[in-house]
Amino acid sequence: MPVLSQPMAKTVLTSRSDNFPQWYQDVVAKAELADNGPVRGTMVIRPYGYAIWERMQHELDERIKAAGARNAYFPLFIPESYLRKEAQHVEGFSPELAVVTHGGGKELEEPVVVRPTSETIINVFIAKWVQSHRDLPMLLNQWANVVRWELRPRVFLRTTEFLWQEGHTAHATQEEARAYAVRILRSVYEDFAVDVLGLPVVVGRKTERERFAGADATYTIEAMMGDGKALQMGTSHELGQNFARAFGIEFQSDTGTNEYAWQTSWGVSTRLVGALIMGHGDDAGLRLPPRIAPVQVVVVLVKAADGAGEAAAALAAELRGSGVRVELDDRVDTSFGRRAVEWELKGVPVRIEVGPRDLAAGNATLVRRDTGDKVAVGLDRVVAEAVAALDAVQVALHDQAMEMRLSRTADVSTADDAREAAQTGFARVPWDAVRDEEVRLAQAGVTVRCLKRDDGGLPASSSEDGLFATVAKAY
Amino acid sequence: MPVLSQPMAKTVLTSRSDNFPQWYQDVVAKAELADNGPVRGTMVIRPYGYAIWERMQHELDERIKAAGARNAYFPLFIPESYLRKEAQHVEGFSPELAVVTHGGGKELEEPVVVRPTSETIINVFIAKWVQSHRDLPMLLNQWANVVRWELRPRVFLRTTEFLWQEGHTAHATQEEARAYAVRILRSVYEDFAVDVLGLPVVVGRKTERERFAGADATYTIEAMMGDGKALQMGTSHELGQNFARAFGIEFQSDTGTNEYAWQTSWGVSTRLVGALIMGHGDDAGLRLPPRIAPVQVVVVLVKAADGAGEAAAALAAELRGSGVRVELDDRVDTSFGRRAVEWELKGVPVRIEVGPRDLAAGNATLVRRDTGDKVAVGLDRVVAEAVAALDAVQVALHDQAMEMRLSRTADVSTADDAREAAQTGFARVPWDAVRDEEVRLAQAGVTVRCLKRDDGGLPASSSEDGLFATVAKAY
Numbered sequence: 027m028p029v030l031s032q033p034m035a036k037t038v039l040t041s042r043s044d045n046f047p048q049w050y051q052d053v054v055a056k057a058e059l060a061d062n063g064p065v066r067g068t069m070v071i072r073p074y075g076y077a078i079w080e081r082m083q084h085e086l087d088e089r090i091k092a093a094g095a096r097n098a099y100f101p102l103f104i105p106e107s108y109l110r111k112e113a114q115h116v117e118g119f120s121p122e123l124a125v126v127t128h129g130g131g132k133e134l135e136e137p138v139v140v141r142p143t144s145e146t147i148i149n150v151f152i153a154k155w156v157q158s159h160r161d162l163p164m165l166l167n168q169w170a171n172v173v174r175w176e177l178r179p180r181v182f183l184r185t186t187e188f189l190w191q192e193g194h195t196a197h198a199t200q201e202e203a204r205a206y207a208v209r210i211l212r213s214v215y216e217d218f219a220v221d222v223l224g225l226p227v228v229v230g231r232k233t234e235r236e237r238f239a240g241a242d243a244t245y246t247i248e249a250m251m252g253d254g255k256a257l258q259m260g261t262s263h264e265l266g267q268n269f270a271r272a273f274g275i276e277f278q279s280d281t282g283t284n285e286y287a288w289q290t291s292w293g294v295s296t297r298l299v300g301a302l303i304m305g306h307g308d309d310a311g312l313r314l315p316p317r318i319a320p321v322q323v324v325v326v327l328v329k330a331a332d333g334a335g336e337a338a339a340a341l342a343a344e345l346r347g348s349g350v351r352v353e354l355d356d357r358v359d360t361s362f363g364r365r366a367v368e369w370e371l372k373g374v375p376v377r378i379e380v381g382p383r384d385l386a387a388g389n390a391t392l393v394r395r396d397t398g399d400k401v402a403v404g405l406d407r408v409v410a411e412a413v414a415a416l417d418a419v420q421v422a423l424h425d426q427a428m429e430m431r432l433s434r435t436a437d438v439s440t441a442d443d444a445r446e447a448a449q450t451g452f453a454r455v456p457w458d459a460v461r462d463e464e465v466r467l468a469q470a471g472v473t474v475r476c477l478k479r480d481d482g483g484l485p486a487s488s489s490e491d492g493l494f495a496t497v498a499k500a501y
Numbered sequence: 502m503p504v505l506s507q508p509m510a511k512t513v514l515t516s517r518s519d520n521f522p523q524w525y526q527d528v529v530a531k532a533e534l535a536d537n538g539p540v541r542g543t544m545v546i547r548p549y550g551y552a553i554w555e556r557m558q559h560e561l562d563e564r565i566k567a568a569g570a571r572n573a574y575f576p577l578f579i580p581e582s583y584l585r586k587e588a589q590h591v592e593g594f595s596p597e598l599a600v601v602t603h604g605g606g607k608e609l610e611e612p613v614v615v616r617p618t619s620e621t622i623i624n625v626f627i628a629k630w631v632q633s634h635r636d637l638p639m640l641l642n643q644w645a646n647v648v649r650w651e652l653r654p655r656v657f658l659r660t661t662e663f664l665w666q667e668g669h670t671a672h673a674t675q676e677e678a679r680a681y682a683v684r685i686l687r688s689v690y691e692d693f694a695v696d697v698l699g700l701p702v703v704v705g706r707k708t709e710r711e712r713f714a715g716a717d718a719t720y721t722i723e724a725m726m727g728d729g730k731a732l733q734m735g736t737s738h739e740l741g742q743n744f745a746r747a748f749g750i751e752f753q754s755d756t757g758t759n760e761y762a763w764q765t766s767w768g769v770s771t772r773l774v775g776a777l778i779m780g781h782g783d784d785a786g787l788r789l790p791p792r793i794a795p796v797q798v799v800v801v802l803v804k805a806a807d808g809a810g811e812a813a814a815a816l817a818a819e820l821r822g823s824g825v826r827v828e829l830d831d832r833v834d835t836s837f838g839r840r841a842v843e844w845e846l847k848g849v850p851v852r853i854e855v856g857p858r859d860l861a862a863g864n865a866t867l868v869r870r871d872t873g874d875k876v877a878v879g880l881d882r883v884v885a886e887a888v889a890a891l892d893a894v895q896v897a898l899h900d901q902a903m904e905m906r907l908s909r910t911a912d913v914s915t916a917d918d919a920r921e922a923a924q925t926g927f928a929r930v931p932w933d934a935v936r937d938e939e940v941r942l943a944q945a946g947v948t949v950r951c952l953k954r955d956d957g958g959l960p961a962s963s964s965e966d967g968l969f970a971t972v973a974k975a976y
Contacts, residue, residue: 061626064583065613068576070626073641076573096548097555101538102577102615102646102662103599108539124578125603126615129661130650131596138540140577140601140615151536151545166548171577171646175605186604187577 038367041309046253051181053303057312057371060181060299067179067186071296074372075182077320078299079189083169085222085318086191086294089214093206095165095193100147102171103138108146112272115145118239122174124186140173145240145265145291148194149273156287158278159198163206167193182300183257183501190295196275196287200266203288204243207262208484210292211245215260223298224315224424225249225305226431227259228452228496230476231485235464238291242266245484248475248496250431251304254451256475256498259301262292300501306423312373313396315423316416320351323412324374326365327356328381337405338380341390344409345378350416370395375419376412396422441467444497448472457493473500513842516784521728526656528778532787532846535656535774542654542661546771549847550657552795553774554664558644560697560793561666561769564689568681570640570668575622577646578613583621587747590620593714597649599661615648620715620740620766623669624748631762633753634673638681642668657775658732658976665770671750671762675741678763679718682737683959685767686720690735698773699790699899700724700780701906702734703927703971705951706960710939713766717741720959723950723971725906726779729926731950731973734776737767775976781898787848788871790898791891795826798887799849801840802831803856812880813855816865819884820853825891845870850894851887871897916942919972923947932968948975 038056040048054060059075062068071079087097103126109116124140127133141147152164169191176186193210197203211229219227227247237244241263248256269275270286279285306313316322323345327338335356342354353374355365362379369377379391389402392411396419403411434451438444441463447453457477460467464474475496477485485493513531515523529535534550537543546554562572578601584591599615602608616622627639644666651661668685672678686704694702702722712719716738723731744750745761754760781788791797798820802813810831817829828849830840844852854866864877867886871894878886909926913919916938922928932952935942939949950971952960960968 061629063576063578064580064622064625065576065578068578070576071574073571073573077571079574080572096552098548098551099546099554099664101540101543101545102648103538103540103543105539121606123603123605124601126599127602128598128600128612130598130652137603147539150539154536173577177605189574 038371039309039311042252042307049307049309050300050304053307053311053371054181057373059303062181065186067176067184069181069185069187071189074320075299078302078314078318079296081318081320082298083191085218086214087169089218090167090191090193090210093165093209093214094163095167095195097168098166099168099170100144100151102141104141104144104147106137106139108150109139111146112240112269114268115240119143119174122176124173124175141170142172142174143291143293144168144170144172144192145194145269146273149269149275149289152194152196152287153273153275156196156275156277159280162196162198162277162287163202164196165193165206166195167191180300180501182303183297185296188295188297190293192293193291195290196270197289198277198279198285198287200288203290204264207243207245207264207290207292210290211247211260211262215247215262215292215294219247219249219259220424222315222317223302223305224317224420224427225259225301226424226428228476228478229482229484230478230496231488232261232476233464233474233488233495235468236474238263240265240268241291242268243487246476248498248500249301249305250427250434250452250498251301251501252307252430253304254434254499256452256496256500257297257301257304258475258500259298260292260294263290265289265291304501305427307373310367311371313423314373314375316375316420319373319375321353321372321374322351322416323376323378324353324355324369325378325380326362326369327354327358328362328379330356330358332382332385334380334382334385337385337390341378341380341405341408345412348409348413350409350412376415378408378412394419396426444495445470445472448498451498453497455495455497457488457495460495460497467497471499472497475500513846514784514786517727517782524782524784525775525779528782528786528846529656532848534778537656540661542651542659544656544660544662546664549795550774553777553789553793554771556793556795557693557773558666561689561693562644564693565642565666565668565685568640568684568689569638570642570670572643573641574643574645575619575626577616579616579619579622581612581614583625584614586621587715587744589743590715594618594649597651599648599650616645617647617649618766618768619643619645619647619667620669620744621748624744624750624764627669627671627762628748628750631671631750631752634755637671637673637752637762638677639671640668640681641670642666655775655976657778658772660771663770663772665768667768668766670765671745672764673752673754673760673762675763678765679739682718682720682739682765682767685765686722686735686737690722690737690767690769694722694724694734695899697790697792698777698780699792699895699902700734700776701899701903703951703953704957704959705953705971706963707736707951708939708949708963710943711949713738715740715743716766717743718962721951723973724776724780725902725909725927725973726776726976727782727905728779729909729974731927731971731975732772732776732779733950733975734773735767735769738765740764740766779976780902782848785842786846788898789848789850791850791895794848794850796828796847796849797826797891798851798853799828799830799844800853800855801837801844802829802833803837803854805831805833807857807860809855809857809860812860812865816853816855816880816883820887823884823888825884825887851890853883853887869894871901919970920945920947923973926973928972930970930972932963932970935970935972942972946974947972950975
């Protein structure tokens, strides 16, 4: 039996091979994920897109709390003077700031900026709350919107306003801060990307050129998108004592000396929705890994006759009772084909079709979104088979993404070969070969995404011997 | 045995009877709920305060979804011109706006306002998404921060930036919109206030003078605080066709005619944390109803000797296993008395004290925060008794708040008597007696909180016969 999704999809979406950026825009619009907002670079996250973000928040928040951080909320508005306290930080963010000059009908004495990130305001309070080593570590996280004026906006990927979580911590020693930055990278971000989103990631350290403004080190997870480009999914920073000195975060150590705290910050944002679209999507639309899918199984009533309506509702209820996130589509006044296309666009991992013909034979039809495979399943086996299919889709999407990355990653030994390979995928190249070529590569639209050791470990510095660089075009 | 909380509390908090506003500020600071932000009127919500808000979000979100609304996210920045589209709305909000004039290092062509509420931007999109009666009802909700420049800020109660949810819906008929506004009021807001927060509320309709800018009707829930003043906890608005006309929300009806949609909007905010503090707090601090408490039971290790440490940890684990939100306090390097005061300040409903002396007799001590009552409980009964105590505290706090409200509500028949009674509590007075005195009352610092029918029902208009007004001073 032919795969249903392929012929239908062609009627609604640009194909990925024809025009990947247009395909992305089409998916965002037609799966009803988001719209552009009226102020340039802003976006409206529509209910289906927001439901994906809510699932992401839930999964991330659990992991962040398991790492000991507590949620808090700091103000949107930051006095302009705060930004200037850390020199590199203000230099990095100044060009992107939105500035409020009027409030309550009057011109403000000091303009306030809309937070582009919250290091400066949060550290003012950490300085106030931390007195002694007993107050450390202080582990804070906030879920918030931030604003960075964006000249080349792209929905989910680069937007003037975006939603994110930002963690901010203070520790007694450099070792502890470094270990915590890495713990977040590994046990929160990498685990979430791989285990929930099904996106294999390259884990590494940013070069000095690419690190966060104000950080001593930035660690990153980078995934390959369907067009071979890299997408930075999350970063975790070692801030050293830079902000502690600028904001006076001092504590009395257990030996009675006054010390500056060692800090980290780390964040992931709604750009993860873009990663999900481009990491797994195909020409029929989204393909959502079951662990992140707001709707894991859709039960589609083909035609309301001969008890099919009742059977579909009963199956949906049974699936829900088994803990599956399920939706019943009984809109029989809309053609079945149109509805099937819609659920494919939305990437629902498993579709159960219930119609009078199958039902007469005691069956329903189970369709996997990732492969398009259809099988007839006895009614009493539907729940078990659907649950098994969800597990299978989760694994298959990850494996497919991993195979793509491996097949599109070239091991090369020169900067020129790396640039060449980066036109279609990732290049893995000795850092020594590109170290002095970073600017020239960037001018050609290719960047060093991260550095890692040959054994996969994180470098303690970019001047370590024997490092490898992952080089790619990037979102 | 004397109630522990009374003598200790006097050392840390201003008493409520001495100075209620100062007591409120003390609780906010000493229970580590919030701090003032650097920009006037903004606040930092500290982890313990935010944990309360997260619990509120969770409970409200469940109820909002059960009412069929879906979460989405709309931009923070609204073009100034959008605000002007609905005449009453812009008049109501203009004095409170924060205006961004510069973005990305340049002066903006059109200034943008930071949302004070999102009717104007959301309705632009509802107009785009709604074409036919089949697209209705459209039921949206968003969790977001909003900004209203505040001249007399007060943490949680009136802040320049606050967190809230705002629902926005469109319906085919006036009846349906009205029913939905009331459904949110009753099944989300009233149910949450009474059932979770343990705060009895007066449910009614706002007068024309007090209704939302741009609404045809505003419904409200109002609670009595510990000083006898009213606090508006949530509002639900019937917007009629006002915004639909201003923003062009038209749909083709099932008979083929073009109609304007009928709309609602509704919201509750972080001011609910203020309601919780002032509705239940006593001179020892917060008293949290168990259903909202981030920590329901704290197991306090009195002294680590003779197996007490192990017993305390085991009890905490057992409570956690029973689904109780529990914290183990084994900080024995801090005095027991100081820790007991801290948990009372934080309003944890039930405290289990575990020390060597009790333990030798096979007991632990269970202390109820609401009454201060202490009882010795056999170790094998601790979990069952703690769970029973949680139920008892939930009911007792509600009943106590209800008794306070009833005892401080006066039935009167003239505006002068209402003003007099409102100095110490609520006045219930025939609407006919105060209808023409509303401005004069307001000048004396007393407002009509809401109107209701004698049978408790919601009036369809303020000109209905036989209505009663609740008159009070208010936050």
